[in-house]
Amino acid sequence: MPLQTVEPQRLYRQIAEQLRALIAKGEFAVGARLPAERDLSRQLGVSRPSVREALIALEVEGWVEVRTGSGVYVLDRKARRTAAPAAQEASEWGPLELIRARRVIEGETAAIAAAQRKARDVAAMTSAIETMRELADRGVMPLEGDRAFHLAIVAACGNVVLTETVINYWDSRNGPIFTRLGGYFETVQSWRRAIAEHEAIRDAIEARDVPGARLAMHEHMDKSHQRFSTSWRRAGKV
Incomplete structure (x- = not known):
């Protein structure tokens, strides 16, 4: 059964379905x-x-x-328990598409925040960054502070629809696929770089630099995308 070119809708699921079918048919033992x-x-x-x-x-x-330093190998499904239902839900977004969507929305929320922020909004962003730094210093992935930072930005916009959208986008990274991907490509060192990116966003918002805040958020999302798009070998995985 040859592999077929897929259409650009829900790419990773179409790819997974083809590979799953090949494995089920014994093409990959x-x-x-x-x-x-x-x-x-x-x-x-x-x-x-x-x-x-x-x-x-x-x-x-x-x-x-996925075996570090070796490759990706087919497992014996009969010897394993069934997969977690959450991993099979068609509603789960692809992590990289999610980052691209966040770039669009959060670039604008950063710009709006720069235009109308109050001192308390900047203080909330600064507190979130401090939380991120404290967690990273303890060797803990600073997700708590990261979430608080992005929510502080959208809170400055004063729009409940934008707030709920950003919350939904951010919390979607807790899905099993994004979590597993993060386990391979997120490190304390990469989070330290992300903290510096957050500081640049905060500084632009504090300065009421609307285009600068938008650009800083775009750059942060682009670098996040790059961190998840690095090769397995560069990440030291296969």
């Missing part, structure tokens, strides 16, 4: 190593990050295992 990410990308006609999201989805569902 239990214990076999899947083709390299670059080869799958070429055959499917999609980006390597999209392939990576699909492989992470299959790992969460118990179809494959």
